[in-house]
Amino acid sequence: MSREGKEYRRIAVFGGIYNNYLALEATLEETRRRGVEALFCLGDMGAFGPNPDRVFPLLEHGKVLAIQGNYDQSLATGLDNCQCGYTDPRDNHFARLSYEYTFKKTSPENKTWLGQLPTHRRVRLGQYRLLMCHGSPRRMNEFLWESTSPNCLLEKFCRDFESDVLLFTHTGIKWHRALDGDRHVVNVGTIGRPENDGQVNVWYTILTAADGLQVEFIPVHYDCETLTQEMEHEDLPVEFIETIQTGWWTTCLEILPSKERARGKF
Amino acid sequence: MTTPSTPLLELSTLWIQVTGTWCNLTCTHCLNSSGPHNPWLKSLDTEMVTRYIKEGADLGIKEIYYTGGEPFLHKDMLLLIAHALEVVPTTVLTNGILITDQVADHLAALAQNSPYSLQIRISIDDVDPDKNDRIRGKGAFAKAVRALELLHNRGLLPILTATEILRDELPEGRGMYEQFRDLLLGLGITKPRVKIMPVLPTGRMEREGGPLLTPEMLQGFDFSLLQCSETRVVAEGGVYACPILAGLPGARLSAKSLKEALKPCDLYHTACVVCYETGMTCKN
Numbered sequence: 001m002s003r004e005g006k007e008y009r010r011i012a013v014f015g016g017i018y019n020n021y022l023a024l025e026a027t028l029e030e031t032r033r034r035g036v037e038a039l040f041c042l043g044d045m046g047a048f049g050p051n052p053d054r055v056f057p058l059l060e061h062g063k064v065l066a067i068q069g070n071y072d073q074s075l076a077t078g079l080d081n082c083q084c085g086y087t088d089p090r091d092n093h094f095a096r097l098s099y100e101y102t103f104k105k106t107s108p109e110n111k112t113w114l115g116q117l118p119t120h121r122r123v124r125l126g127q128y129r130l131l132m133c134h135g136s137p138r139r140m141n142e143f144l145w146e147s148t149s150p151n152c153l154l155e156k157f158c159r160d161f162e163s164d165v166l167l168f169t170h171t172g173i174k175w176h177r178a179l180d181g182d183r184h185v186v187n188v189g190t191i192g193r194p195e196n197d198g199q200v201n202v203w204y205t206i207l208t209a210a211d212g213l214q215v216e217f218i219p220v221h222y223d224c225e226t227l228t229q230e231m232e233h234e235d236l237p238v239e240f241i242e243t244i245q246t247g248w249w250t251t252c253l254e255i256l257p258s259k260e261r262a263r264g265k266f
Numbered sequence: 267m268t269t270p271s272t273p274l275l276e277l278s279t280l281w282i283q284v285t286g287t288w289c290n291l292t293c294t295h296c297l298n299s300s301g302p303h304n305p306w307l308k309s310l311d312t313e314m315v316t317r318y319i320k321e322g323a324d325l326g327i328k329e330i331y332y333t334g335g336e337p338f339l340h341k342d343m344l345l346l347i348a349h350a351l352e353v354v355p356t357t358v359l360t361n362g363i364l365i366t367d368q369v370a371d372h373l374a375a376l377a378q379n380s381p382y383s384l385q386i387r388i389s390i391d392d393v394d395p396d397k398n399d400r401i402r403g404k405g406a407f408a409k410a411v412r413a414l415e416l417l418h419n420r421g422l423l424p425i426l427t428a429t430e431i432l433r434d435e436l437p438e439g440r441g442m443y444e445q446f447r448d449l450l451l452g453l454g455i456t457k458p459r460v461k462i463m464p465v466l467p468t469g470r471m472e473r474e475g476g477p478l479l480t481p482e483m484l485q486g487f488d489f490s491l492l493q494c495s496e497t498r499v500v501a502e503g504g505v506y507a508c509p510i511l512a513g514l515p516g517a518r519l520s521a522k523s524l525k526e527a528l529k530p531c532d533l534y535h536t537a538c539v540v541c542y543e544t545g546m547t548c549k550n
């Protein structure tokens with residue numbers, strides 16, 4: 001068997017659950033109608049949503065193959081911060097609130113489970129060698145935004161890490177770019193937070209090896225109202241709730257590069 | 267005593283000190299003693315900058331920063347920004363004085379035409395014009411504010427960059443960061459972006475006999491926290507290890523190419539202690 005392990009034709013990949021177990025439930029439900037052979041999660045199970053422990057049984061029951069994100073690594077190793085990689089004081093302020101909440105509310109068993117997840121995963125999709133990671137292949141918390149990820153860097157990643165398709169998340173906004181030589185990079189987006197476009201739905205990705213590589217971004221609608229009520233009940237900051245209700249990011253957005261920031265409301 | 271060194275973990279950020287230390291201001295805290303007369307580091311010519319952009323792209327860098335001096339004094343600055351934006355996201359550090367309507371229009375067009383982000387950082391050191399100008403020069407505040415407004419009006423989302431030089435003189439109450447944010451909001455800049463940097467003991471703030479890093483201090487240290495583990499700087503004379511020490515012989519790694527500068531650098535300067543202690547980065 002090759003290093004890539006099992007070979008697939010059609011898979012679903014998502015990232016950034018951020019404690020949003022209702023969106024996870026809806027995503028799993030959505031994928032059932034799509035004929036995918038396997039489900040992959042690229043990490044960050046926790047963050048600004050309510051009741052972190054509700055995520056884990058869904059992952060298990062849905063047979064989701066997960067890797068570790070920065071949040072998961074922090075929780076598993078008992079770090080006092082989420083390693084999101086923010087530099088701005090406002091971003092860090094809100095990141096701390098959600099991390100402290102999630103840390104307190106995640107059971108020791110689930111933290112242990114997060115600790116045993118791999119940081120990368122290789123699979124084969126048709127003729128393509130896929131490499132999955134959380135932020136970038138070289139650093140778990142590197143931000144790969146569409147407007148700050150130059151082709152020269154992405155091509156280097158494909159070369160250095162011997163892969164045809166790179167899949168990652170961490171930023172919260174999906175994108176796909178085809179590179180020369182039928183290589184591809186895909187930020188699969190996140191299902192825990194809408195993507196700062198004024199729409200309340202979230203997104204995941206389906207990859208199919210057919211005639212070439214097909215990359216489809218699939219919108220997921222879930223019960224935001226119940227999520228909002230639970231966030232209120234858990235005394236989570238109103239700024240977090242507002243994002244769920246409006247689809248606009250209100251926190252942790254100083255990190256956005258100018259192009260992505262310009263598209264949002266705040 | 268042995269001087270410790272930082273390994274180059276990856277080359278990700280390329281700085282280009284495009285106008286050397288040639289500037290239209292003479293700020294009292296300037297980290298490389300830039301000014302209008304007899305700059306000790308000269309501007310880079312367009313052909314050389316273009317060559318280094320190409321070499322950086324071939325090595326798979328992630329971004330370019332233009333600095334000086336004042337970058338917009340370079341006669342081909344807009345062209346050089348265009349060249350950089352063809353291959354990587356690009357940031358320019360400026361005092362804003364030369365950002366006229368016309369320049370702002372041109373920058374907006376460049377930003378629009380590139381798939382990559384263009385970020386313009388404008389320096390201001392105090393929310394009070396008089397205090398700011400005492401450090402940065404008469405009229406500097408008004409011109410920086412005008413640049414911020416011109417860029418904001420074109421959707422360019424400038425980043426106000428301040429040093430902590432006047433931290434102790436800021437009005438009591440709200441922190442420095444919040445005060446700069448308020449300044450921007452007061453100007454009608456609805457997506458205020460602020461970056462604050464420590465004052466560095468170099469250039470006009472150089473002091474004799476400051477503390478130095480020792481090998482013991484770096485035992486078990488995570489070198490990825492130091493920007494010299496992922497940064498190189500092109501300035502007159504070649505390639506240097508860090509944007510703060512660019513031009514100094516002790517920080518020079520090659521006279522001719524980035525490739526040759528992909529090696530460890532000495533943490534020989536007292537400014538290295540600031541990076542080590544604060545974890546600061548000159549990046550956005």
Ligand SMILES: [Fe+2]
Nearest residue numbers: 044069070170
């Ligand atoms: Fe993450």
